[in-house]
Amino acid sequence: MKIAELVEILKTIITKNGINWAELEVTGIEQDSRQVKPGNIFVAIKGFTADGHDFIEKVIEKKPALIVAEEERPGIFGVNHLLVKDSRQALALLARTFYGNPTEKISVIGVTGTNGKTTVTHLVTSLLESFGYKTGLIGTIYNRIGDKILPVTNTTPDALSLQRLFAEMVKSEVSHVAMEVSSHALVQKRVLGIDFKTGVFTNLTQDHLDFHESMENYFNAKKELFKILAEQKALPGVINKDDFYGQRILKEVAHPFVTYGIKEQADITAKNVELTNSGTAFTLCYQEEEYPVKVKLLGLFNVYNILAAVGTLLTLGFSLPDIVKNLPLLNPVPGRFELIDEGQDFAVIVDYAHTPDGLENILKSARAITPGRVIAVFGCGGDRDKTKRPKMGKISATLADITIITSDNPRTEDPEAIINEIEKGFFDALPGKYLKEVDRKKAIKTALLLAKPGDTVVIAGKGHEDYQIIGTTKYPFDDRVVAREILRGERR
């Protein structure tokens, strides 16, 4: 592909055209100077920790076909360059064109919300697979093309990696992709250039205020996905009507929606919900139709996730009786309400709850299936929203009988200081019993040793993660492996 063909797509955002050799062949696109090869287009992005413009001089030595930037830098006049209003937008549009508009050829389902994205994307793709489709998945745990699993760094990759991934999916004859769309991605225009078939909103509760600063900003970021659906005249979006912000999307975005809920009147609802520690039963209602449903997934929040997945499949045109038939096939998602059973006489749950709402839901769901005491083990991530820490403390103080406050991924913060901020929540609440143990392995062991028959130990915050980030180092650590080892060694 030649430069001339690619720059056409940028014409509305170009502020200065410095192209002299428009017929040059483009061999690739990069946003990271370290990856640039001869003939590539380098897009300079001002980021949160670095500024791509600072690497322009280095990139020029590698003989790029074109440099796209927001500002001029030394040496840029000697090479093909374009100045644009917004480099992130330029990157997304260039990548989409270079990779042949892949999302025109597959059905992309975007899932956003504070909690439930990973679960809903798994449920949607599992249902589609049960109908015989080959699917792709993009999200927190991994990206997947058919059976091929790819490692990830972000929940939603950058615009360039996304278009590359979609192109690979098209090549592998994937028909549908379910992708998690994080609020960071919406703000950073990572999803620009994607054609969405539909979008799902699960819920909005506090998280990421370090980045968004206010719930209103956080909401506006999430709302962006539905504005995109409206602009693209996509299929109806799927909205949780029990959520305050879900109701706001319904009012504020002019687009058709299918709604789901348990408390509110919605298009798709569940009644007679029965939660047990071996599965969940409920009656699924849609218009005049009612179906008894039994699923392997546990916890009330997963009933919401199933309703979201059902709404998505309905929107895509599948019939409800067919969808219902496949619901019992759905498997739990790794690290979400995952039961650890080594034959012990109490329950152990590993769950990814890392927000106040997530923790509240998992502790309430655990309570519903626990004859004895609920023992919680959790911490909070470092270098992330600090204001959720005392809130999560207060929730555990109120809902668990005993809490072991420990470390999550402390990152570059002092782990003891994070624990002390969580502890503040205990001072606000009725005195829930708690211990502090900075070493997560010891904290898990303490909880498992405290447990008596009929109790439930909830190990929250890290779910599927197989590492712990202390400082800037990633150490191997998996709550599920640790719990199993302790249960096998100490408590058979």
Ligand SMILES: CC(=O)N[C@H]1[C@@H](OP(=O)(O)OP(=O)(O)OC[C@H]2O[C@@H](n3ccc(=O)[nH]c3=O)[C@H](O)[C@@H]2O)O[C@H](CO)[C@@H](O)[C@@H]1O[C@H](C)C(=O)N[C@@H](C)C(=O)N[C@H](CCC(=O)O)C(=O)O
């Ligand atoms: C704060 C934040 O969101 N940062 C994300 C952002 O980085 P950035 O654009 O600011 O990049 P930067 O590191 O400052 O670098 C700026 C530019 O200089 C370039 N560079 C840099 C160094 C160099 O030598 N040469 C060079 O060219 C970089 O390639 C980049 O183009 O864009 C990158 C690419 O998309 C992300 O990987 C990165 O995520 C970081 C790792 C991160 O931790 N993000 C978290 C907060 C995040 O995004 N989380 C969400 C939500 C999670 C959830 O709720 O599930 C997610 O989607 O993962």
Ligand SMILES: Nc1ncnc2c1ncn2[C@@H]1O[C@H](COP(=O)(O)OP(=O)(O)OP(=O)(O)O)[C@@H](O)[C@H]1O
């Ligand atoms: N629909 C829901 N409502 C409230 N809480 C939920 C819901 N679904 C899951 N959770 C809780 O949130 C945790 C994370 O779930 P999941 O990984 O599906 O969410 P996510 O939105 O992908 O999270 P992240 O933003 O970290 O990627 C679960 O372990 C559970 O505790």
Ligand SMILES: N[C@H](CCC[C@H](N)C(=O)O)C(=O)O
């Ligand atoms: N996607 C979430 C994951 C948090 C998981 C928790 N274990 C932590 O490290 O804080 C985030 O980036 O905030």
Ligand SMILES: [Mg+2]
């Ligand atoms: Mg996720």
